[in-house]
Amino acid sequence: xxxxxxxxxxxxxxxxxxxxxxxxxxxxxxxxxxxxxxxxxxxxxxxxxxxxxxxxxxxxxxxxxxxxxxxxxxxxxxxxxxxxxxxxxxxxxxxxxxxxxxxxxxxxxxxxxxxxxxxxxxxxxxxxxxxxxxxxxxxxxxxxxxxxxxxxxxxxxxxxxxxxxxxxxxxxxxxxxxxxxxxxxxxxxxxxxxxxxxxxxxxxxxxxxxxxxxxxxxxxxxxxxxxxxxxxxxxxxxxxxxxxxxxx
Amino acid sequence: xxxxxxxxxxxxxxxxxxxxxxxxxxxxxxxxxxxxxxxxxxxxxxxxxxxxxxxxxxxxxxxxxxxxxxxxxxxxxxxxxxxxxxxxxxxxxxxxxxxxxxxxxxxxxxxxxxxxxxxxxxxxxxxxxxxxxxxxxxxxxxxxxxxxxxxxxxxxxxxxxxxxxxxxxxxxxxxxxxxxxxxxxxxxxxxxxxxxxxxxxxxxxxxxxxxxxxxxxxxxxxxxxxxxxxxxxxxxxxxxxxxxxxxxxxxxxxxxxxxxxx
Numbered sequence: 001x002x003x004x005x006x007x008x009x010x011x012x013x014x015x016x017x018x019x020x021x022x023x024x025x026x027x028x029x030x031x032x033x034x035x036x037x038x039x040x041x042x043x044x045x046x047x048x049x050x051x052x053x054x055x056x057x058x059x060x061x062x063x064x065x066x067x068x069x070x071x072x073x074x075x076x077x078x079x080x081x082x083x084x085x086x087x088x089x090x091x092x093x094x095x096x097x098x099x100x101x102x103x104x105x106x107x108x109x110x111x112x113x114x115x116x117x118x119x120x121x122x123x124x125x126x127x128x129x130x131x132x133x134x135x136x137x138x139x140x141x142x143x144x145x146x147x148x149x150x151x152x153x154x155x156x157x158x159x160x161x162x163x164x165x166x167x168x169x170x171x172x173x174x175x176x177x178x179x180x181x182x183x184x185x186x187x188x189x190x191x192x193x194x195x196x197x198x199x200x201x202x203x204x205x206x207x208x209x210x211x212x213x214x215x216x217x218x219x220x221x222x223x224x225x226x227x228x229x230x231x232x233x234x235x236x237x238x239x240x241x242x243x244x245x246x247x248x
Numbered sequence: 249x250x251x252x253x254x255x256x257x258x259x260x261x262x263x264x265x266x267x268x269x270x271x272x273x274x275x276x277x278x279x280x281x282x283x284x285x286x287x288x289x290x291x292x293x294x295x296x297x298x299x300x301x302x303x304x305x306x307x308x309x310x311x312x313x314x315x316x317x318x319x320x321x322x323x324x325x326x327x328x329x330x331x332x333x334x335x336x337x338x339x340x341x342x343x344x345x346x347x348x349x350x351x352x353x354x355x356x357x358x359x360x361x362x363x364x365x366x367x368x369x370x371x372x373x374x375x376x377x378x379x380x381x382x383x384x385x386x387x388x389x390x391x392x393x394x395x396x397x398x399x400x401x402x403x404x405x406x407x408x409x410x411x412x413x414x415x416x417x418x419x420x421x422x423x424x425x426x427x428x429x430x431x432x433x434x435x436x437x438x439x440x441x442x443x444x445x446x447x448x449x450x451x452x453x454x455x456x457x458x459x460x461x462x463x464x465x466x467x468x469x470x471x472x473x474x475x476x477x478x479x480x481x482x483x484x485x486x487x488x489x490x491x492x493x494x495x496x497x498x499x500x501x502x503x504x505x506x507x508x509x510x
Contacts, residue, residue, distance in 0.1 A: 077419035087434050097420040
C-alpha cells in the first residue's frame with residue numbers, strides 16, 4: 001500500500017500469565033496512511049490497548065511484525081485518563097515530555113505555549129490540574145503529547161472517562177486540533193459513535209483473540225466535524241452496520 | 249464581599265461549634281486535674297502512690313532548681329531527634345533502593361514483614377552487648393523502631409503511586425531515574441509525610457525503652473529511677489514533660505506536612 005506510515009503484518013500476540021496463555025491478537029494486518037484518521041472498534045477487553053503498546057514498541061508481537069515503511073515514526077500516546085501531575089501547573093505539565101526527552105528550549109517551549117493558547121488554555125497556564133474541568137485536562141494531555149511533535153497519535157479511549165456532553169465537544173475539538181496540526185491518528189475505542197464520527201476509516205475487531213472482522217471506509221464530505229457528522233444519515237448507516245457486525 | 253443572612257448564620261454556627269469543642273476539651277483536662285488534686289487533698293487515695301498535680305509541679309520545680317531538668321530533657325530530646333532523623337532518612341533511602349530494584353524488593357519482602365512484626369525492643373540486650381551501654385544503643389534502638397515502619401510505608405507509597413502515570417512516563421520515553429524524580433517521588437510525598445508522623449512517635453518509644461535499659465540521664469532514666477525509689481511525683485513529672493515534648497514534636501511534623509501540602 002502506498003503512503004503507509006504504519007503497517008501491521010500478520011501480527012499475533014500471546015499474553016502470558018502463570019494461569020496460562022491467552023491469545024490477544026490473531027493474524028492482524030492493516031496499515032495506516034499518512035494524514036489518515038483510523039479508528040479501531042471492538043468489544044471491551046479485546047486487546048486494543050495491547051495492540052497500541054505493540055505499535056509503541058513497549059511490547060513485542062509473538063509473530064508477525066510492526067513496520068514503519070517510511071522509517072522510524074515519532075509517536076504520541078494519549079491515555080484514557082489525562083494523568084496530569086497534580087503538583088505541576090498546566091504549563092509545566094504540557095512541557096513534561098520535552099523535559100524528559102531533553103528537548104526543552106526557548107523554541108519548543110514557545111511552541112507549546114502557543115498550542116496551549118491557540119486551543120483555549122492560555123488563561124490557565126499557572127493553574128493546577130485540580131482547578132480545571134475534565135475536558136480541559138484531557139486537552140492539556142493532548143497538547144503535552146503534541147509538544148513532542150509526533151507524526152502518529154495513538155489515542156487509547158481518550159474520551160471514555162468524561163461525561164457525555166464533554167465527550168462530544170472534546171471529540172470535536174480534538175478532531176480539529178489533529179486535522180489542523182496535520183497529524184495521523186489511530187483511535188482505539190469501544191464507542192461506535194465516537195469512531196464513526198471521527199475517523200476516515202473504521203476497523204472492526206472481533207472479541208478476543210482480536211481479529212480484523214471488517215474494514216469500513218467512511219464517506220463524509222472532507223473536513224466535516226464529528227458533531228456535524230452525527231447529524232447525517234451516513235452516520236446512522238455506518239453506526240448500524242458496525243453495531244450489527246459487533247453483535248454477531 | 250457580603251454574604252446573605254443565612255450564610256452568616258451558618259458561619260456563626262460553625263464558629264460556635266468549634267468554640268464548644270475547645271471549651272469542653274479544656275474542661276475535661278481541668279476536671280481531671282481538679283478531681284485528682286481534690287482527691288489527694290481529701291485523702292481519697294494515697295498520694296504516695298498516685299501523686300497529685302501540685303506535687304508533680306513541685307517535683308518539676310525541684311528538678312529545675314537542681315539544674316538537672318534541662319540536662320535530662322536535652323539528653324532525651326537529642327536522642328529522639330537523632331533517632332527520628334536517622335530512622336526516617338535510612339528508611340526512605342531503603343525504600344528508594346527497594347523501589348529501584350524490584351528483584352531485591354521481592355527477595356526482601358518476607359524479611360521486612362517479619363522485621364515489621366518483631367518488637368524491636370526485644371533486641372535491646374543485644375544492642376547493649378554490641379554497641380555498649382550508652383547513648384549509642386539508645387539512638388540505634390530509636391532508629392530500629394522507626395526504620396522498618398518508615399521503609400514499609402514509603403515503599404508502599406512508591407509502588408502504589410501512580411501506576412498509570414509511570415506508564416505515561418514510559419510512553420514519553422522517560423528513563424527510570426526521570427520517572428522516579430518526576431513522578432514517583434513527588435507522588436510519594438504524602439506517604440512520606442504520614443511515615444514521618446508514625447516515625448516521630450516510634451522514636452519516642454525507642455528512646456524511652458532504650459533509656460529504661462541503659463542510661464544515666466534522660467526522662468526515661470528519671471521514670472525508672474523514680475519507680476525504683478518510689479518517688480511517684482518524679483515519675484509523673486517526667487511523664488508530663490514527655491507528653492509536652494512529644495506533642496510539640498508531633499506538632500512540628502504536622503506543620504511541616506501542611507507546608508508540603510500546599
